[in-house]
Amino acid sequence: MTFRELPTLEQCAARLEAVFPRAAFDSTCSNPLAAAAAAAMIYVDAVVDDDTPSPDDVWVRPTTCLWLSDDVYVRADHDSRTAWRTAALGSNAKRKVVELQKSWGLDFNQRYGDNTRETLRDETFPLWLELGAARTRPGVTTTSPLPRWALARTFADLLNPQLTGDALDVAINAWRDARMTPGARMKAHVAQERRAQTHAVEVTLPNGVRRSLEPGAASLILKGVIEDWAPRRLVDPAVLTVSEPGAKIYVADAPLLQRLGMKIDVSTLLPDALLIDVGTDPAEVWMIEAVASDGPIDEPRRRELIDWAATQRIPPADCRFLTAFVSRNDGPAKRRLKDLAEGTYAWYLDEPQSELLWTKIADQSDPL
Incomplete structure (x- = not known):
């Protein structure tokens, strides 16, 4: 399995703002917490097919996105990402993540506190789901402790750091046309037109x-x-x-x-x-x-x-x-x-x- 190239957090924030401008969409779609969540999902490869996601795909909990620190994020090699994902998504996840990072000589300095998970669970992820950017795990209820969130593949493609300039603009507009409702597209269009006027x-x-x-x-x-x-x-x-x-x-x-x-x-x-x-x-x-x-x-x-x-x-x-x-x-x-x-x-x-x-x-x- 090949992991995706990692965007920086700054790139994630900029892409989210480009797709979901704050003049038109709730800021929880593109704020720094949302950027950290998107980066974490890319890091562990929680990316699924837009139309036919499988329960066996990689899925995350909100806390998964909160625990990923800068010190871990720079470990972009395949083995490190696989090991951290295995620890973060299993049972007794936090203890295992702490132990893994200790074995790497890293303190456990999570990016956000666990009490921030409600913002992702109740606001950011549901909005991404509504707008076509995220998917939920089939057969897993909202009250289940199992990981149940992932990025939609076509949306994750927009976070590719190699996609820039006019090609990025074309890709964002194509994604909106294919995945957003007419009302959401109108919001994005108005915000984009206003910014470029x-x-x-x-x-x-x-x-x-x-x-x-x-x-x-x-x-x-x-x-x-x-x-x-x-x-x-x-x-x-x-x-x-x-x-x-x-x-x-x-x-x-x-x-x-x-x-x-x-x-x-x-x-x-x-x-x-x-x-x-x-x-x-x-x-x-x-x-x-x-x-x-x-x-x-x-x-x-x-x-x-x-x-x-x-x-x-x-x-x-x-x-x-x-x-x-x-x-x-x-x-x-x-x-x-x-x-x-x-x-x-x-x-x-x-x-x-x-x-x-x-x-x-x-x-x-x-x-x-």
């Missing part, structure tokens, strides 16, 4: 007109709102204005604005995008804020927008409010979701099929 963002409006927006995450969010959210959510959407950095306001449909009797003043703090659903009666005016760093529709902002709408003779009942984020995992979304105004919606670029509504519950209890 250095040029103008091209957006196609509902009327077919194309418009270039400033580079950046906010423009990517607006592109998603206009091209994806609006067709899903609105009956007959039209984009009235798009605001950009530098007090620039793009008037997308001047004739419609004129028919509606609306006047746009660049000195007014307009929302990032102003849309109207002309397919409803009365027409609904949607005020959109794209939050790449800050600026959700909180209560003060909602009142400002309603006041502005009043100057345009738009009744409050016809106003709708949407705060759009990159991802639920993105920092601004985590910080600012709690501040959303009542009666407003939230939408995420990497989960375009869903939206959130923060609304008051109608009290159905009988009066005393």
